[in-house]
Amino acid sequence: MGVTNKNRFSGYVFAIALLVVNLWVPAQAVPEIQQWTTPNGARIMFIAAPSLPMVDVRVTFRAGSVRDGEHMGISRLTSKLLDEGAGDWSAIEIAERFDATGAQFSSGTLRDMAWLSLRTLSDQKEFSHALATFKAVLTQPQFGDNAISRIKESMLTSLKSIEESPSALGERGFYQALYSGHPYASPPSGNDEFLKSATAAQIKAFYARYYVARNAIISIVGDLDRKAAQVLAEDLVASLPQGERAADLPSVTALEAAARMRTEFPSTQTHIYIGQPGVSRLDPDYFVLYTGNYILGGSGLVSRLSEEVREKRGLSYSVYSYFIPMEQSGPFQMKLQTRNDQVDEALQVMRDTLQRFIDDGPTDKELGAAIRGITGGFPLRIDNNSKLLQYLAVIAFYDLPMDYLDTFPSRIEAVTGEQIRETFKRRLNPKRMATIIVGGQG
Amino acid sequence: MLSRKLLSACLILFASSTAAGPVHEYHLQNGLKLIVKEDHRSPVVVSQIWYKVGSSYEVDGNTGLAHVLEHMMFKGTKNLGPNEFSRIIAENGGRENAFTSRDYTAYFQRLESSRLEVSFKHEADRMSNLVLSEEEFQKEVKVVMEERRLRTDDKPKSLTYEQFQATAFTNSPYRNPVIGWMVDLEQMKLEDLEQWYRSWYRPNNATIVVVGDVEPEAVLALAKRYFGPLKPGTIPLLKTRTEVKQLGERRITMKVPAQLPYVMMGYKVPVVAHAEVDWEPYALDVLSAILGGANSARLTRDLVRSSSLAVSAGSDYSAFSRLNGLFLLDATPTPEHSTAEVESALRAQVETMSKELVTGDELDRVKAQVVAAKVFEQDSGFYQAMQIGRLETVGLSWKLLDEYPHRIRAVTAEQVRAVAKKYLLEDQLTVATLQPLSMKKADAMGTEN
Numbered sequence: 055m056g057v058t059n060k061n062r063f064s065g066y067v068f069a070i071a072l073l074v075v076n077l078w079v080p081a082q083a084v085p086e087i088q089q090w091t092t093p094n095g096a097r098i099m100f101i102a103a104p105s106l107p108m109v110d111v112r113v114t115f116r117a118g119s120v121r122d123g124e125h126m127g128i129s130r131l132t133s134k135l136l137d138e139g140a141g142d143w144s145a146i147e148i149a150e151r152f153d154a155t156g157a158q159f160s161s162g163t164l165r166d167m168a169w170l171s172l173r174t175l176s177d178q179k180e181f182s183h184a185l186a187t188f189k190a191v192l193t194q195p196q197f198g199d200n201a202i203s204r205i206k207e208s209m210l211t212s213l214k215s216i217e218e219s220p221s222a223l224g225e226r227g228f229y230q231a232l233y234s235g236h237p238y239a240s241p242p243s244g245n246d247e248f249l250k251s252a253t254a255a256q257i258k259a260f261y262a263r264y265y266v267a268r269n270a271i272i273s274i275v276g277d278l279d280r281k282a283a284q285v286l287a288e289d290l291v292a293s294l295p296q297g298e299r300a301a302d303l304p305s306v307t308a309l310e311a312a313a314r315m316r317t318e319f320p321s322t323q324t325h326i327y328i329g330q331p332g333v334s335r336l337d338p339d340y341f342v343l344y345t346g347n348y349i350l351g352g353s354g355l356v357s358r359l360s361e362e363v364r365e366k367r368g369l370s371y372s373v374y375s376y377f378i379p380m381e382q383s384g385p386f387q388m389k390l391q392t393r394n395d396q397v398d399e400a401l402q403v404m405r406d407t408l409q410r411f412i413d414d415g416p417t418d419k420e421l422g423a424a425i426r427g428i429t430g431g432f433p434l435r436i437d438n439n440s441k442l443l444q445y446l447a448v449i450a451f452y453d454l455p456m457d458y459l460d461t462f463p464s465r466i467e468a469v470t471g472e473q474i475r476e477t478f479k480r481r482l483n484p485k486r487m488a489t490i491i492v493g494g495q496g
Numbered sequence: 497m498l499s500r501k502l503l504s505a506c507l508i509l510f511a512s513s514t515a516a517g518p519v520h521e522y523h524l525q526n527g528l529k530l531i532v533k534e535d536h537r538s539p540v541v542v543s544q545i546w547y548k549v550g551s552s553y554e555v556d557g558n559t560g561l562a563h564v565l566e567h568m569m570f571k572g573t574k575n576l577g578p579n580e581f582s583r584i585i586a587e588n589g590g591r592e593n594a595f596t597s598r599d600y601t602a603y604f605q606r607l608e609s610s611r612l613e614v615s616f617k618h619e620a621d622r623m624s625n626l627v628l629s630e631e632e633f634q635k636e637v638k639v640v641m642e643e644r645r646l647r648t649d650d651k652p653k654s655l656t657y658e659q660f661q662a663t664a665f666t667n668s669p670y671r672n673p674v675i676g677w678m679v680d681l682e683q684m685k686l687e688d689l690e691q692w693y694r695s696w697y698r699p700n701n702a703t704i705v706v707v708g709d710v711e712p713e714a715v716l717a718l719a720k721r722y723f724g725p726l727k728p729g730t731i732p733l734l735k736t737r738t739e740v741k742q743l744g745e746r747r748i749t750m751k752v753p754a755q756l757p758y759v760m761m762g763y764k765v766p767v768v769a770h771a772e773v774d775w776e777p778y779a780l781d782v783l784s785a786i787l788g789g790a791n792s793a794r795l796t797r798d799l800v801r802s803s804s805l806a807v808s809a810g811s812d813y814s815a816f817s818r819l820n821g822l823f824l825l826d827a828t829p830t831p832e833h834s835t836a837e838v839e840s841a842l843r844a845q846v847e848t849m850s851k852e853l854v855t856g857d858e859l860d861r862v863k864a865q866v867v868a869a870k871v872f873e874q875d876s877g878f879y880q881a882m883q884i885g886r887l888e889t890v891g892l893s894w895k896l897l898d899e900y901p902h903r904i905r906a907v908t909a910e911q912v913r914a915v916a917k918k919y920l921l922e923d924q925l926t927v928a929t930l931q932p933l934s935m936k937k938a939d940a941m942g943t944e945n
Binding site for chain 1: 637872
């Protein structure tokens with residue numbers, strides 16, 4: 055503990071300095087984001103956060119399940135194998151090395167992206183020990199046969215756990231219904247057929263294609279200066295080949311007709327998903343749709359959907375609607391769960407609530423409350439290192455403007471009721487939505 | 497603990513060694529405790545109010561009351577209509593929710609820091625002016641039943657855990673699920689909730705924890721203004737219901753439509769609040785970390801990585817519950833292996849712990865993790881407030897947070913072996929096995945119009 059005292063002390067002084075500053079500076083001040091590109095083409099995003107003696111690093115690749123193709127699950131399989139033996143170290147040695155300094159390593163995949171994250175103390179000894187391990191995992195994974203067969207088995211088990219969860223089944227079916235023929239249809243968890251047959255050569259080829267500098271974004275938040283961040287980033291990616299940025303994804307086509315899929319499941323509740331392709335991250339309608347959806351189903355217990363479904367009728371514990379912005383149009387989704395014999399009523403309430411919102415838009419009162427709520431809560435979105443790290447990764451991954459956070463409140467304040475009405479009418483079509491129902495007989 | 501000594505608002509200040517500011521503790525005259533931790537990194541604040549009451553305060557036939565009351569706390573007061581509290585918080589850009597556990601019921605708001613008053617004003621209102629209406633109750637108890645279906649009834653592992661607890665404990669209230677048995681929810685009465693609210697929702701049964709960009713004295717002034725006028729009550733005397741001694745191993749089989757088999761094991765163990773030997777809970781904590789804590793822990797190393805017996809295996813122990821609890825182990829076997837095989841492997845691991853000393857490297861790793869976690873957790877004001885509130889509400893003190901790393905560092909390999917030998921005994925063990933039943937009906941996926 056002694057070794058970190060110096061950092062702690064400086065952190066404490068900083069905290070007091072910040073307190074004084076806060077009396078004069080508007081609360082919404084966004085920390086300064088620095089960005090640059092390494093010689094071999096990786097994009098770096100950095101925020102200095104010296105008040106706690108710790109550093110967060112996240113390396114993000116355009117290597118999510120959209121890159122799977124026929125090999126369904128290979129992006130996740132590759133990601134899970136990174137720390138199962140790398141450089142000269144076995145899986146157990148890697149785990150021991152991270153744990154020896156209390157560092158936290160994780161990796162994961164979604165449809166668009168794959169990432170590796172490290173949280174470590176910033177004290178030199180702990181920091182360099184954790185970094186060396188992280189670098190090996192990032193740049194020299196072994197993809198050994200034992201590890202491959204074990205992780206395949208673990209992923210096959212995850213597929214089975216999806217089969218015993220009506221919500222996971224519903225979610226998977228929802229994407230399949232929305233994105234037929236598009237890479238977004240392919241579940242990040244993969245399928246049995248590929249996972250049983252996957253080979254080391256296939257995994258190594260996937261890694262070699264996508265885990266390259268020009269396809270990488272490194273986000274850093276923590277107790278280090280720009281120079282140290284630069285050294286860290288260059289050291290991390292120096293041994294990654296330059297490679298090429300992954301190709302842009304094909305655009306998504308709208309559903310041509312309503313689709314309805316019902317899956318029998320031995321559960322007491324039925325899970326309902328309704329939706330259609332929604333917006334991409336760079337869509338000019340994004341802020342209007344986000345604000346409108348806050349009112350419709352995005353504001354927890356006070357949304358219209360919650361009011362109609364839960365507060366008035368007690369039909370469901372959890373009811374939401376979302377636009378999930380992705381590289382291409384991510385889904386608009388409404389979901390709830392209800393006792394099997396209440397499915398028809400719940401469906402009706404969901405549809406009516408959506409239709410009424412599309413027809414009439416929000417009231418002035420609702421819009422005012424939404425704008426005050428979203429902007430008033432803005433400081434909560436960026437109040438710690440974890441959240442800042444997330445934003446850095448998202449801003450760079452989706453090529454959002456560098457002032458995305460600074461302008462966020464004003465973009466929301468500019469939204470009008472008429473824009474919401476017009477945009478929802480244009481963008482959502484309840485007659486061409488997919489409805490996924492998983493549950494037991496009522 | 498039952499009727500707090502009334503102190504005039506006196507300040508106890510402890511200079512903590514952490515980067516987040518010091519912690520300030522205040523007592524209002526009506527018995528309300530206020531704990532403020534400064535964290536000036538961002539202009540935000542989290543405010544949590546913790547009531548010293550949870551599902552372990554319930555008696556049989558009335559399970560689920562603490563949690564249903566938590567839901568009803570959002571249903572209006574003499575001054576606000578149903579759900580209006582939530583609207584006010586949302587309109588102020590706040591996030592809010594509440595949670596109920598065996599030992600506590602807590603409500604929280606996260607806000608931009610100049611708006612703390614909104615939280616205090618309305619928490620004080622619903623502490624004394626709650627309106628419990630039959631109409632709102634009838635709807636909300638349905639919501640809670642849906643919550644129960646979602647969290648427990650349709651989740652094979654959760655269902656197994658629920659009946660495992662009910663088997664492991666004979667008369668301790670920890671045998672009942674926090675959300676309540678469905679049959680108790682079905683028969684719950686508004687009068688039960690009224691009584692619950694009157695008994696426990698009093699300033700002298702509550703602790704407010706505030707962490708964030710605030711001035712402690714200003715928070716105290718706000719608390720005095722809004723909570724100061726509230727009248728203390730007589731808090732019911734809680735019978736101890738100490739768990740009877742277990743006299744032999746217990747086993748249950750759960751046959752549930754599912755895909756994956758699963759084993760859960762639990763040994764009766766003491767916690768800090770009741771430990772006869774003060775270092776024992778900390779040694780159990782280290783034992784749990786060495787077996788199933790981080791990625792390098794023994795269960796993952798031996799059952800998952802080296803032998804492919806299990807897809808996953810873990811352990812769990814909480815040293816800070818109100819009543820004595822369980823040291824838990826669980827595992828999901830790989831398809832080539834049975835639950836019986838992973839169970840024997842888990843037992844063999846336990847036996848090794850009681851016979852052999854853990855290595856110095858293992859101990860060092862656990863201690864390094866505790867030191868690092870202490871730094872990392874300061875990134876979350878919410879988590880810091882959670883830790884303070886949890887300790888205070890189970891009858892311990894937030895000061896244990898600063899003491900904890902020292903207690904863990906003091907644990908020796910001999911102590912780890914000693915607690916394994918003393919507590920992880922077959923006669924104190926309960927085992928639940930999840931045996932999947934066919935889910936046949938689910939196989940047919942069809943399209944209809």
